[in-house]
């Protein structure tokens with residue numbers, strides 16, 4: 273048996289050497305035998321792919337089942353190394369990392385018209401392979417990935433491929449049709465008219481078998497919507513809108529029952545046979561799914577243990593000494609054979625040695641040689657210079673106004689559908705009015721009312737940004753997650769998303785700020801001057817908008833919503849305490865806090881509100897016998913406490929407006945600074 277295997281390996285090696293000579297040298301897995309994937313040097317040099325090989329003709333009959341002369345995706349000598357943080361953060365994990373070889377010297381080819389499944393145990397590198405193909409890798413890569421003879425770039429893959437992530441990221445409030453329609457507006461070229469978009473959406477709904485749920489809400493954890501399998505179909509449908517040449521799917525069947533999983537994979541096989549290149553990762557395909565596959569790749573420890581047609585699997589593994597027991601699913605058997613058993617040291621060593629041998633055998637096999645010949649042939653046949661086509665394709669995006677309007681509409685519909693959230697947006701701030709009034713009552717004109725007025729002012733300038741914070745934390749994170757995903761797909765920029773959110777929340781903040789200010793102002797009996805009232809309304813609106821935009825800025829920096837919440841609350845409290853001068857006069861504060869007060873919005877809004885509230889008021893003197901100084905007019909109070917409030921009124925309004933613009937800039941900058949995480 274071994275003699276035969278060795279002869280085969282020798283024959284395969286010499287054939288491959290001839291073919292690979294054109295690309296460079298590969299190191300065999302046997303040569304780099306290792307007990308762990310950590311810190312393994314990647315030894316490889318790549319030359320320019322050149323012309324075809326006559327040997328490739330031998331391969332064609334072996335690879336039948338593929339569509340000849342169709343574009344193929346080739347992975348040549350590809351390795352992927354990531355930095356893995358070690359230890360806990362308190363031990364400096366942020367600064368200490370080690371290299372981890374996630375994909376090791378892969379050489380694979382995928383053909384248009386085929387459905388390929390990547391299988392292997394958990395951690396074998398399936399998702400990482402899809403990540404690098406789609407241009408989402410976060411580590412260092414070596415080797416070449418080419419499509420249709422051209423080396424793949426991020427922009428090219430963005431144009432040519434679509435990636436269905438493991439988790440469905442959909443807005444639960446939208447219907448299936450709305451979800452697909454908004455995505456179509458974001459993805460399809462600007463020349464698509466609304467009627468074209470409707471047609472496209474309808475055809476995807478039909479193709480994905482979603483017609484019976486087209487008008488149903490997607491639903492989430494609280495409100496029940498479409499089923500898990502239907503959600504997966506929607507996610508796939510979203511990616512099919514732009515008619516990608518390559519469709520990548522990470523665990524599309526995870527969490528689905530056997531029947532739904534079978535139907536889903538059947539749909540993917542149909543898509544592939546209609547002329548798409550489909551690659552999916554899957555944990556343990558059942559035998560009915562196994563039969564639907566055109567090709568199967570088994571990965572283990574980032575290396576290739578097998579790549580070929582399903583009917584080649586059993587004969588191949590039998591020749592290397594692993595026959596498939598009768599009545600067993602070959603896929604289950606060979607995934608088990610290529611798994612590393614880490615239960616005990618002995619079992620780990622034994623299984624590691626076995627998997628290394630299997631990978632080395634595949635590297636030396638006729639199958640691998642055939643793949644390399646196929647790649648060589650593909651490169652020579654499809655090496656077309658379609659740069660112009662790519663340039664044209666890169667302009668194939670919708671216009672900015674269309675994207676902006678679509679995002680705005682989607683945010684509004686999402687919010688409107690959630691009745692309690694929608695009402696809360698209008699009423700949360702006005703709800704504070706009864707509580708403030710319960711404590712402070714109706715204002716009079718005696719000396720005590722001066723303190724009460726200051727109390728109302730303090731409450732209003734603190735509560736408005738706080739409600740902005742609460743709204744931001746409630747509505748923003750789900751939209752942010754969607755943004756991270758869509759931004760990675762290149763659908764729109766950070767500035768577009770943040771500006772759309774800014775405009776989306778503005779009308780709500782205008783209405784609820786005006787309701788709050790009007791109710792509080794007239795019921796509490798504040799200064800009955802109409803200009804003062806207008807200024808109070810304006811300040812309440814601006815503060816609520818400031819609070820919400822500041823919150824989303826912090827959410828751009830801290831991905832943890834709880835942390836963002838606490839940080840923003842701290843900023844607002846500190847700003848109100850230090851800069852308003854309502855709890856402690858500025859002169860009595862340490863110099864550093866006095867300076868800090870100048871950068872806080874509360875300094876300027878307090879001056880506006882105090883100036884407006886006290887100007888023109890008369891107070892009665894009823895403090896005789898208590899030794900307090902009597903303040904007879906509002907002007908006297910302003911002069912004593914906020915001497916420049918009236919003089920700086922216009923300047924303070926301009927500065928408050930500038931804060932609103934600056935927070936928008938801050939939000940965009942913090943999002944850009946932090947970048948979008950790669951979601952899975």
Ligand SMILES: Nc1ncnc2c1ncn2[C@@H]1O[C@H](COP(=O)(O)OP(=O)(O)OP(=O)(O)O)[C@@H](O)[C@H]1O
Nearest residue numbers: 354355356374393394395396397398399400401410
């Ligand atoms: N950015 C990264 N940082 C650290 N480790 C990583 C990174 N990317 C991948 N890995 C590691 O590489 C290995 C392969 O991960 P990958 O997610 O590709 O496996 P998988 O086969 O898709 O597993 P599963 O089936 O469980 O999803 C894992 O051990 C993983 O921890």
